[in-house]
Amino acid sequence: MVAGAALVSKMVIAAFAGMGAATICHPLDVIRVQMQTEGTEFEGPLDCGKQIVERNGVRKGLYAGISAAYLRQWLYGSCRIGIYSFLLEEAQKKNVSNGVDKNKILLSTKLLMGMTSGGIGSFIGTPSELALVRMTNDSKLPENEKRNYKGVSNCVTRIAREEGVFALWTGAKVTVVRAMLLSACALAFTSEIKLKLTGTGLFGEDGQMFHGIPILFCAITVSSFIANIVSNPFDVVKSRMQNQKADKDGIVKYSSMTDCISKITADEGVIKLWSGFVPAFLKLAPYTIISLMLTEKITMAITGRAAL
DSSP states (O other): OOHHHHHHHHHHHHHHHHHHHHHHHHHHHHHHHHHHHSSSSSSSSHHHHHHHHHHHIIIIIIIHHHHHHHHIIIIIHHHHHHHHHHHHHHHHHHHHHTTTTTTTTHHHHHHHHHHHHHHHHHHHHHHHHHHHHHHHGGGGOGGOOOOOOHHHHHHHHHHHHHOOOOGTTTTTTHHHHHHHHHHIIIIHHHHHHHHHHHTSSSTTTTTTGGHHHHHHHHHHHHHHHHHHHHHHHHHHHHHHHHHHOOOOTSSOOOOSSHHHHHHHHHHHHHHGGGGTTHHHHHHHHHHHHHHHHHHHHHHHHHSSSSOO
16 A cells, blocks of 8 residues: 555656656657658758748647647656656665665666566557657648647547547557667666766765756766667657558558568668657757656655655
């Protein structure tokens, strides 16, 4: 009962922290998706952002799909960060009860925790991820192909009604794989780097210079870069598969994750798998920094213990 309440509280904190990060970083997510999907070619992130604003303005362009982004935080973000924080704390408690240093946890164990939390959160949150991709990319489509979703609830219900309920989990396999890799790297390496930097004396004797913000900032930035390198190819595949439309015979271009990867590399080159890397990192880094810092500080304020 106590463990269940602790898990729920960590998930709620993570969801609110994620919403704060999404509010600031959503325009970069819109740019990332539009660069990764087929259609209009952009010279770079700035050109992409400029064209989006020229076509639809800031609110309907750069903030298209923000409701889906918020829903995603409650379904995916809450699980990804909340479950990881819970598992990490349980492992620390077990070490303490066994008379071992609470931070003596293998990196491989932390990576497994990140993969677990990311996989669970991603599967639960795939419908919101699908809605996010569809809504953020809609403005780029020709007028006769636009879906014109009125909001996230309209998007989800229309997909279920027009394409079937299981269509809400389109690209679920690649979405889960991406989330497992991203979460493992972003969360586990943040915890590990934070721990290693604490003992260097660069951020004060106990690593709490300016309330530990500099050390946490460095740890999250490095882990975000690693996570983006590993997950970006799956991000491109996910965006392509979730945004594709069936032709008049009901046939789609990409039949599976492996089929999508092979067609992209054959038709557009391997480097295309890292398209949108810059906006993806520019979004992932601040988003991760903001969401994890908020999670850490809110958790500390409420429980007196660190979240990561």
